[in-house]
Amino acid sequence: MTAVIKAIGILLLQIIIYYLFGTMFELFCRKKHGVVFKEISGFLVYQVLFQICALPMIKADQTLARLAVLWGVIVITCCIGTAIFCRERIAEDIEMIIKAFFRHKVWFLLMGCFLFAMCYYVSINGEMNDDSTYYIGLINTTLTSGRLYKFNAYTGEQVHSLYLRRALVTFDINTAVACKIYHIHPLVITRITRASLNMILTAGAVYLIGRNLFQEEKDAFWKAGTFTCIALACNFLFDNTIYTSAAFLLHRAYEGKAYAGNMLLLFTIYLCILYIRQRDKWNCIYLILTLWACIAISSSAIMVTGAACGVLLIPVVFEKLIRRIKRDKNYD
Amino acid sequence: MTNAETIWNVISWYYGNSTAIGLMLVLMTVYLLERKKEYRYYTFSCAVLMFLILNQLTYRIIERLGEGDTYYRFLWIFPVSLIAAWGGLRLIEKMKSKMEKVICVAVMVCLIFLYSGGKISDWVTLPENIYQISEDKIQVADLIEEVTGGERVIVYAEDELMYGIREYDANICLAAEGEREYLYHIITENDSNASGNLMLGILVNAKIDYIVVRKEYTGAKAALNGGGCVEVGQTDNYILYYVNQGQLKEDLYHTYDSDWKTDAGICNVEDVMIKGLTQEQQFLFYGDGRLDEFNNDIGENRILCDGSEEFYSKEYGDYIVCKIDNQSQGITEQIMKKIESEERKKKPILLFLNRPLIRGEKSDRLLDWIEEGNSYIQAVYAENADESRKDMLTEKVFQCYITNNVAENALLVQVRGE
Numbered sequence: 001m002t003a004v005i006k007a008i009g010i011l012l013l014q015i016i017i018y019y020l021f022g023t024m025f026e027l028f029c030r031k032k033h034g035v036v037f038k039e040i041s042g043f044l045v046y047q048v049l050f051q052i053c054a055l056p057m058i059k060a061d062q063t064l065a066r067l068a069v070l071w072g073v074i075v076i077t078c079c080i081g082t083a084i085f086c087r088e089r090i091a092e093d094i095e096m097i098i099k100a101f102f103r104h105k106v107w108f109l110l111m112g113c114f115l116f117a118m119c120y121y122v123s124i125n126g127e128m129n130d131d132s133t134y135y136i137g138l139i140n141t142t143l144t145s146g147r148l149y150k151f152n153a154y155t156g157e158q159v160h161s162l163y164l165r166r167a168l169v170t171f172d173i174n175t176a177v178a179c180k181i182y183h184i185h186p187l188v189i190t191r192i193t194r195a196s197l198n199m200i201l202t203a204g205a206v207y208l209i210g211r212n213l214f215q216e217e218k219d220a221f222w223k224a225g226t227f228t229c230i231a232l233a234c235n236f237l238f239d240n241t242i243y244t245s246a247a248f249l250l251h252r253a254y255e256g257k258a259y260a261g262n263m264l265l266l267f268t269i270y271l272c273i274l275y276i277r278q279r280d281k282w283n284c285i286y287l288i289l290t291l292w293a294c295i296a297i298s299s300s301a302i303m304v305t306g307a308a309c310g311v312l313l314i315p316v317v318f319e320k321l322i323r324r325i326k327r328d329k330n331y332d
Numbered sequence: 333m334t335n336a337e338t339i340w341n342v343i344s345w346y347y348g349n350s351t352a353i354g355l356m357l358v359l360m361t362v363y364l365l366e367r368k369k370e371y372r373y374y375t376f377s378c379a380v381l382m383f384l385i386l387n388q389l390t391y392r393i394i395e396r397l398g399e400g401d402t403y404y405r406f407l408w409i410f411p412v413s414l415i416a417a418w419g420g421l422r423l424i425e426k427m428k429s430k431m432e433k434v435i436c437v438a439v440m441v442c443l444i445f446l447y448s449g450g451k452i453s454d455w456v457t458l459p460e461n462i463y464q465i466s467e468d469k470i471q472v473a474d475l476i477e478e479v480t481g482g483e484r485v486i487v488y489a490e491d492e493l494m495y496g497i498r499e500y501d502a503n504i505c506l507a508a509e510g511e512r513e514y515l516y517h518i519i520t521e522n523d524s525n526a527s528g529n530l531m532l533g534i535l536v537n538a539k540i541d542y543i544v545v546r547k548e549y550t551g552a553k554a555a556l557n558g559g560g561c562v563e564v565g566q567t568d569n570y571i572l573y574y575v576n577q578g579q580l581k582e583d584l585y586h587t588y589d590s591d592w593k594t595d596a597g598i599c600n601v602e603d604v605m606i607k608g609l610t611q612e613q614q615f616l617f618y619g620d621g622r623l624d625e626f627n628n629d630i631g632e633n634r635i636l637c638d639g640s641e642e643f644y645s646k647e648y649g650d651y652i653v654c655k656i657d658n659q660s661q662g663i664t665e666q667i668m669k670k671i672e673s674e675e676r677k678k679k680p681i682l683l684f685l686n687r688p689l690i691r692g693e694k695s696d697r698l699l700d701w702i703e704e705g706n707s708y709i710q711a712v713y714a715e716n717a718d719e720s721r722k723d724m725l726t727e728k729v730f731q732c733y734i735t736n737n738v739a740e741n742a743l744l745v746q747v748r749g750e
Contacts, residue, residue: 003462125454126464128496136499144502145484156484156498156505187463187499209414223421231417233441236448238412241348243333245408261408269411276373300405307385308409314384315376 003184007192010182014197017079018042021049023089024082025289031282034211035093036204040267041286043201044293047171049074051296054170054177058148065146067173068180100221107225114229115203119196122253126191135172135255139186142176149173171256171297194254198263199232202249205266206231212273256298260305264294268305272312333404339391346404381409465500469493471567472544473501479542479564479572489544490520493570507540519543524551524722524730528602531559532584535575543573554722554730560603563750583746586628593631596742600720602732604711606680609650609749619715620739621686623655639686643670651680651710651747659686659716662694671698680710682747688714688733689725702729713745 019035022042026033033041053074057067083090101108126132138153145151152159175194179186184193210224210231217223235246245261252258268290275283287309294301336342384390385406394403420440427433460467476487480503487494488507497504515534517523526534543561545552547569557563560580561573583601585591592598596616616624621639626632637644637655643666644655652674656667674681689695689702689712701707702725709729717733725731734743 121455124457124459124464128465128499133496133499137496137502140499140502153498154506156486156502185463185500187465191464206414206417213418226424227417227421230420230440231413233444234413234416234420236450237416237444238347239448241346243346243404243407246413257405261405265408266411266414300402303399303402304405304408307406311381311384311409312374312377314380315373318376319373 003188004192006182006184007188008196010178010184010189011193011196011200014178014193015039015200017075018046019093020079020082020090021045023086023093024078026089027082027086029282029285032089034208035097036207038093040201040204040208040263041289043197044267044289046075047174047293047296048289049078050174050177051168051170051292054148054173055168058170058173061150062148063146064142064148064173064176064180067148068177071177072181104221107222111225111229114232115200118203118232119199122195122199122250123192125251126195126254127251129252131252131255131257136186136190138172139176139179139190142173143179143186165299168295169256169297169299171259190254196253198249198253198259201259202262202266203228203232205263205270208270209266209273212270212277257300260294260298260301264290264297264301264305265308268308269312272309275313276316334401336400336403339386339388342391342404343386343407346407378410385409463500465496468567468569469497469500472570472572473497473504475565475567475572476504476542477501479574485541486539487542487544488515488519488538488540489570490516490546493544507538518555519545519549519552522546522549522551524554524724526555526558526722527600527720528558528560529587529600531555531561532580532587532601535559535561536577536580536584539577540575541577543575544570545573547571548727550727551724551730554724557605557750558602558722558732560746560748562605562748592744593628594626594633594742595740596633597738597740598744599736599741600734601744601746602713603746603748604682605748605750606651606710607750609747611649612749613648613747615653615682615684615745615747616742617684617713617715617734617745618739618742619736621655621657621659621715622739622742623653623684624742626744643667645670645674647677647679651682652677652708653682653684655684657686658689658695662687663689663696663698664694665697668697668701671701675706675708678708681708682745683709683712685712685714686716688712688717689731699725702726713743715743 019039019042022033022038022040022045025041025045026038050071053071054067057070134153138149141151141153141156142148149163150158175186175189178184178193179189182189206228207224210227211220214220214223214227235249238244238246239250241247245258245265248255248258249262268287271283271287271290274280275287291302291305291309294305333342333345336345391400391403394400423440424433424436427436461470463470472489472493476485482503484503484505486505486507487497494504494506498506514526514530515538518526542564543556545556547566553563553571553573556573560583561575563571564574565572587598587601590598594616596618598616614626614628615636616622616626616633618624618639621637623636623639623644625634625636636646636653639655639657641655642657642661646653654671654674656663656671658667661667671681687693689699691699702709705726707729712725712729712731713734714731715734716737717735719733720735721733723731723733732743736743
């Protein structure tokens with residue numbers, strides 16, 4: 001029970017950290033976003049910064065303990081810096097959340113219950129398969145050996161070269177660092193904290209899409225909430241094969257691939273929709289951030305989100321091209 | 333997703349029995365999105381997706397690039413859950429009263445639950461433990477941790493037990509190379525039929541530190557003990573054996589180089605484990621029935637019986653050694669009485685015989701006695717067998733058949749503590 005409480009506590013702490021990272025990035029972009037957007041972008045910034053920090057250390061064959069210390073210092077510095085420099089924005093957000101809570105108590109209550117149920121489901125229904133043996137094995141191997149990517153996750157034998165496909169993926173090392181800092185077992189942090197985090201961030205991304213789709217309609221807040229709940233519930237509808245993103249979300253939510261097929265992909269779609277609507281260059285910056293974070297999270301993520309970006313933005317390019325041709329014709 | 337021939341295979345295998353729903357949602361999207369100007373982009377995007385990625389040519393190219401197995405992940409791009417939710421929400425909006433809306437939501441939830449084949453047990457059944465791996469794995473991993481003090485060790489066990497055990501304890505390294513097939517057969521099929529020499533070779537080559545075997549597999553236990561593996565702990569369902577690589581290598585090299593400090597030709601080496609034994613002892617059992625005490629460290633042989641006695645026994649601190657000449661008379665009533673008197677000492681008995689105990693060959697008295705389950709006989713070593721093998725007489729007692737019938741050659745039996 002203590003481990004479960006600890007895992008939930010870590011989840012809440014991580015959510016606060018991601019929010020602060022999101023706020024920090026927002027400060028650089030000089031653009032205001034909602035709390036949910038900041039939460040997701042904060043998670044992406046966190047992963048990108050960790051990758052920048054971890055890759056040279058992996059290359060230099062440094063220990064996990066050193067990486068954990070370095071990362072701990074960076075996170076604390078960033079959080080304290082953000083709390084000081086962005087205190088007004090943070091205060092505004094807190095006030096906004098409190099106001100929204102008192103205005104839509106039932107909405108918050110229902111959403112809270114629904115999200116809790118979904119997090120509970122993914123936490124207790126984690127599969128044990130080849131991938132979990134590899135990913136959680138890799139985290140545990142890193143934690144136990146104190147070395148970064150130096151031992152085979154399946155057998156524990158020393159490896160002489162890095163597995164090229166995963167050379168830039170630092171998501172699991174990040175989990176190992178979290179285990180080291182929080183003194184928690186990899187199985188607990190992955191199956192409870194990481195899995196629930198994916199569910200929460202996916203819900204956030206769906207909510208953002210919902211808000212965007214229904215922004216001009218009456219009761220957009222409620223509709224976006226209902227949309228989020230139905231969309232998450234619909235995952236059960238597509239959970240009949242092991243391949244769907246829904247199956248990954250419901251049974252392997254802690255994996256980088258599950259983040260890729262759900263949260264990252266949906267956030268990419270959201271950013272593309274925003275770009276199609278607003279043509280704002282900052283959306284491109286967030287899109288680049290997302291793609292970069294994909295590299296750090298999963299080797300599949302960059303393939304899938306990259307393709308999604310291409311698919312959604314090619315029409316924009318076509319549209320621009322058609323407009324230019326039309327303009328040129330008119331000019332002639 | 334392996335063996336998918338066509339893009340349609342990929343799509344239908346991806347959605348499974350939701351393929352119809354997936355296609356319906358694609359059509360619905362195209363239909364609905366076409367009606368709003370901005371949404372035409374998305375419809376066009378779907379077309380781009382189909383044209384650029386979801387086609388047979390791209391699939392073939394990606395397959396050639398070695399990513400055919402993960403190609404299905406491109407199908408994640410089509411957000412079916414979102415579209416289904418969007419359709420569902422629009423349906424709810426069509427309802428006029430609140431009651432209708434509530435009923436609509438309830439029906440939707442029921443349909444989703446029924447169609448998805450969801451089980452209530454998925455929601456109410458909690459995992460065995462916080463780690464969500466079987467209790468057996470946790471017990472075995474904890475035992476290894478306790479025995480080794482958290483050292484990095486190579487462990488061998490049935491796949492079912494070892495699968496995912498490194499998720500729990502990464503100090504447990506798995507033996508992936510070396511001898512696998514026969515050793516795996518022994519520990520999973522409860523096969524006792526492996527000579528000590530063979531086990532020595534297998535265990536040394538496999539570089540294994542510990543072996544885990546199911547408790548009820550006493551045949552595997554006999555084979556492992558014969559090769560020098562020592563039981564170091566038990567869980568509810570498994571026994572942990574320590575493979576003393578240093579000791580085993582030494583024995584193996586002695587056997588390969590034939591440099592045991594004795595004039596006898598060692599035809600086989602068999603180890604036997606006695607619980608709580610502190611003083612190790614070696615015995616040489618010759619083809620003519622002679623039994624010697626032996627100490628390889630100083631190269632000393634001491635004859636216990638020259639093979640002419642019908643019955644011989646010697647009591648050691650923790651066990652008894654009995655030698656019976658059953659070559660011609662078999663197990664007579666007199667011999668049985670002598671055995672029974674040894675049994676009364678309630679110590680494990682190592683029995684050396686000139687002929688194996690075989691039903692119908694004047695051995696039934698002793699076999700019946702052993703099978704009754706009250707015997708303290710732990711191991712039977714029998715020379716002059718037709719073939720070399722090791723069988724379980726009962727769940728606990730094994731008989732080692734040795735083909736040796738040459739007076740100069742001997743079986744080396746090493747009694748060790750467990």
